[in-house]
Amino acid sequence: MTDFQWDIRPDVAAALAERRPVVALESTLIAHGLPWPENWETARAAEKAIRDEGAIPATIAVWEGRPAIGLNEDQLEHLARRPNVRKASSRDLAAAFVQKAFAATTVAATMLLAHRAGLRVFATGGIGGVHRGYANHLDISADLMELARTPVAVVCAGAKGILDLAATLEMLETMSVPVVGYGTDEFPAFLLASSGLPVGSRVDSPQEAAALLDAHWRLGGAGVVLAQPLPLEMALEPNEFHTALVRAESRATAEGVRGPALTPYLLARLAELTEGRTLKANRTLIEANARLATRIACFLTSGG
Ligand code: PSU
Numbered sequence: 001m002t003d004f005q006w007d008i009r010p011d012v013a014a015a016l017a018e019r020r021p022v023v024a025l026e027s028t029l030i031a032h033g034l035p036w037p038e039n040w041e042t043a044r045a046a047e048k049a050i051r052d053e054g055a056i057p058a059t060i061a062v063w064e065g066r067p068a069i070g071l072n073e074d075q076l077e078h079l080a081r082r083p084n085v086r087k088a089s090s091r092d093l094a095a096a097f098v099q100k101a102f103a104a105t106t107v108a109a110t111m112l113l114a115h116r117a118g119l120r121v122f123a124t125g126g127i128g129g130v131h132r133g134y135a136n137h138l139d140i141s142a143d144l145m146e147l148a149r150t151p152v153a154v155v156c157a158g159a160k161g162i163l164d165l166a167a168t169l170e171m172l173e174t175m176s177v178p179v180v181g182y183g184t185d186e187f188p189a190f191l192l193a194s195s196g197l198p199v200g201s202r203v204d205s206p207q208e209a210a211a212l213l214d215a216h217w218r219l220g221g222a223g224v225v226l227a228q229p230l231p232l233e234m235a236l237e238p239n240e241f242h243t244a245l246v247r248a249e250s251r252a253t254a255e256g257v258r259g260p261a262l263t264p265y266l267l268a269r270l271a272e273l274t275e276g277r278t279l280k281a282n283r284t285l286i287e288a289n290a291r292l293a294t295r296i297a298c299f300l301t302s303g304g
Pocket residue numbers: 026028029030032033034089105106107108125126127128129140141142143160259260261263267282
């Protein structure tokens with residue numbers, strides 16, 4: 001592969017060698033997206049969902065400077081408990097390797113490492129995107145850039161409501177990233193029932209999703225956003241969510257929170273302001289995405 005040392009968990013390496021399905025999971029949502037102990041519970045629930053559906057989970061991070069493909073139980077707990085873990089997007093990986101750092105990987109960095117290790121399907125909660133107010137302060141997640149260049153399918157519940165979803169979709173269109181609704185014609189809005197924005201295409205089964213991915217990659221295409229809505233009964237009430245979001249945003253502005261710290265900050269404030277409802281919904285949708293990603297990965301490896 002490359003000349004730095006990889007930590008590929010043995011069961012992941014065996015599955016890859018035998019062409020059995022492996023599903024990638026990110027670590028930023030564990031280290032920065034959710035508080036203890038919900039982060040640890042969510043990480044374990046996602047791994048279990050993947051195993052239950054018949055694949056091997058590989059949570060990806062940087063461990064003492066080594067790209068880790070598949071954390072063990074102790075490592076997962078460590079990552080969930082440890083304060084001050086670095087948040088690494090794609091451009092931060094090289095520094096994390098050289099400085100022997102512990103780093104949690106964002107969607108972008110997870111895609112990059114997953115692809116280099118030979119994984120094609122990745123499950124998470126929501127991708128990063130274009131932040132609200134980008135006209136005043138340009139903040140666009142590198143997740144979008146990585147989707148434009150790296151051939152990995154990201155199974156998610158859309159993008160977080162803390163983002164400008166319309167601008168995020170425009171940018172994905174410009175960069176030729178397919179945005180595929182799973183069982184829906186609308187782009188899922190993460191914790192909310194609907195975004196009112198259309199997706200580029202729709203599939204209704206894991207088999208159809210796998211066929212679409214295969215066709216896209218045969219054409220030399222890169223990343224794909226495969227978005228499924230969270231179960232309706234878990235969705236947050238839009239007014240409640242928006243009131244909480246406006247409050248969280250004005251606190252972020254008042255406290256001068258910007259850049260990579262902004263996403264974790266907003267997510268933490270939203271959890272407080274909704275009395276934990278965002279956390280519960282987050283866990284539910286990550287588990288559901290892990291299941292769907294596994295079903296798709298099974299079709300991809302069986303050549304279907
Ligand atoms: N969505 C969540 N929780 C998270 C993230 C997304 O519900 O923690 C993380 C993902 O790792 C995503 C990152 O890749 O936030 C985007 O951060 P930024 O906007 O700084 O690129």
